[in-house]
Amino acid sequence: MNVYNHHDPELLTRLASNFDVEPNLHPVSDAERENMIDKPAFGQVFSDSMVTMRWRDGSGWSDRQVKPFGSLNISPAAAVLHYAQEIFEGLKAYKRQDGSIWLFRPDANAERFQDSAQRLSLPNLSVEDFIGSVAALVRQDAQWVPSRREYTLYLRPFMYASEAFLGVRSPKQVDYCVIASPSGPYFTGGVKPVSIWVEDRWFRTGPGGTGYAKCGGNYAASLVAGNRGTDHDCEQVCFVDAASKTYLEELGGMNMFVVHRDGHIETPCLTGTILPGVTRRSLIELLNDRGLKVCEMMIRMDDLVNDIRSGDVTEIFACGTAAIVTPIKRLKSSNFDVTVATGEAGTLTMQLREQLLGIQLGEVDDSHNWMWRVM
Ligand SMILES: *Cc1c(COP(=O)(O)O)cnc(C)c1O
Numbered sequence: 146m147n148v149y150n151h152h153d154p155e156l157l158t159r160l161a162s163n164f165d166v167e168p169n170l171h172p173v174s175d176a177e178r179e180n181m182i183d184k185p186a187f188g189q190v191f192s193d194s195m196v197t198m199r200w201r202d203g204s205g206w207s208d209r210q211v212k213p214f215g216s217l218n219i220s221p222a223a224a225v226l227h228y229a230q231e232i233f234e235g236l237k238a239y240k241r242q243d244g245s246i247w248l249f250r251p252d253a254n255a256e257r258f259q260d261s262a263q264r265l266s267l268p269n270l271s272v273e274d275f276i277g278s279v280a281a282l283v284r285q286d287a288q289w290v291p292s293r294r295e296y297t298l299y300l301r302p303f304m305y306a307s308e309a310f311l312g313v314r315s316p317k318q319v320d321y322c323v324i325a326s327p328s329g330p331y332f333t334g335g336v337k338p339v340s341i342w343v344e345d346r347w348f349r350t351g352p353g354g355t356g357y358a359k360c361g362g363n364y365a366a367s368l369v370a371g372n373r374g375t376d377h378d379c380e381q382v383c384f385v386d387a388a389s390k391t392y393l394e395e396l397g398g399m400n401m402f403v404v405h406r407d408g409h410i411e412t413p414c415l416t417g418t419i420l421p422g423v424t425r426r427s428l429i430e431l432l433n434d435r436g437l438k439v440c441e442m443m444i445r446m447d448d449l450v451n452d453i454r455s456g457d458v459t460e461i462f463a464c465g466t467a468a469i470v471t472p473i474k475r476l477k478s479s480n481f482d483v484t485v486a487t488g489e490a491g492t493l494t495m496q497l498r499e500q501l502l503g504i505q506l507g508e509v510d511d512s513h514n515w516m517w518r519v520m
Pocket residue numbers: 235359395396397398399400420421422423424425464465466467
């Protein structure tokens with residue numbers, strides 16, 4: 146896809162045109178929509194439209210539609226309800242001062258969706274269909290994309306086995322949808338460093354499992370650990386590797402970076418149990434642009450705790466589409482409780498956050514050509 150000029154809205158117009166549009170004849174009123182965008186209840190309110198598409202064994206993908214947002218019609222015997230063949234993606238649409246609307250690296254989400262599909266025995270969806278479906282929904286519901294800084298339209302593509310069959314095998318019918326929810330800043334009232342519970346009892350995945358796939362089951366498996374974190378006054382939970390309980394992996398939905406006093410930066414390497422974040426990948430490139438060395442490696446949890454205690458670790462942050470870059474102030478577990486440096490948000494952490502947000506909003510030079518113009 147990189148041969149295309151991402152800044153040419155004709156490209157996404159063409160991909161979106163494969164989807165038939167049935168407009169919502171009962172859209173939310175202008176006043177109500179403005180209110181929902183202004184005070185977003187993220188994940189609870191959705192735009193007027195949705196995308197659906199169906200795959201059948203033998204005939205492939207068909208019925209590409211943008212239609213009014215509404216309930217799905219699903220058999221109680223649908224395989225996904227029993228065996229959890231479900232994958233998803235998360236990306237955002239950004240509106241700039243001039244009214245243009247953009248996506249950040251949708252090709253990377255499309256490729257990861259293919260990797261997830263393969264792991265869960267779900268059918269392949271082309272990069273063109275993935276980006277086209279997202280663009281079609283954003284074009285139809287363009288008024289739902291907020292223009293205030295750090296306010297976006299969050300897009301949630303997902304795929305599930307809809308075949309009504311209780312046998313355990315690869316499905317013969319699969320549905321794909323995209324829905325959209327207006328979202329505001331992750332931190333209201335300024336970025337606040339978070340406390341992390343390091344979980345040593347429950348794991349979201351393990352060697353040979355589904356850790357690298359963005360599937361609902363990984364989240365289901367992470368909830369008990371998250372609840373334990375909440376019980377210990379931590380906002381997020383961090384997982385270590387299930388096999389040896391020795392190495393740092395990631396948070397329930399964000400990747401992690403560790404900044405050392407000598408300037409080098411470490412992040413857990415992608416061993417198959419970690420989700421390969423688009424934000425993670427992008428930050429590695431931005432750090433390399435700054436001439437900083439990023440070591441993708443196995444990070445021993447006990448080394449990390451010692452290096453935090455000695456002051457050798459100066460910043461830790463988490464990253465993902467939803468919260469962009471989030472400073473981490475404290476790591477807590479059943480056998481340690483350490484504060485990173487002064488507990489304040491780190492300088493590099495905040496610089497990276499502003500740089501990435503700036504690229505997404507068109508305020509900072511997009512030298513990697515990451516932004517795709519929808520309209
Ligand atoms: C989605 C996700 C991330 C972050 O990925 P981005 O592409 O940066 O949004 C990290 N970890 C997990 C487990 C995830 O599901």
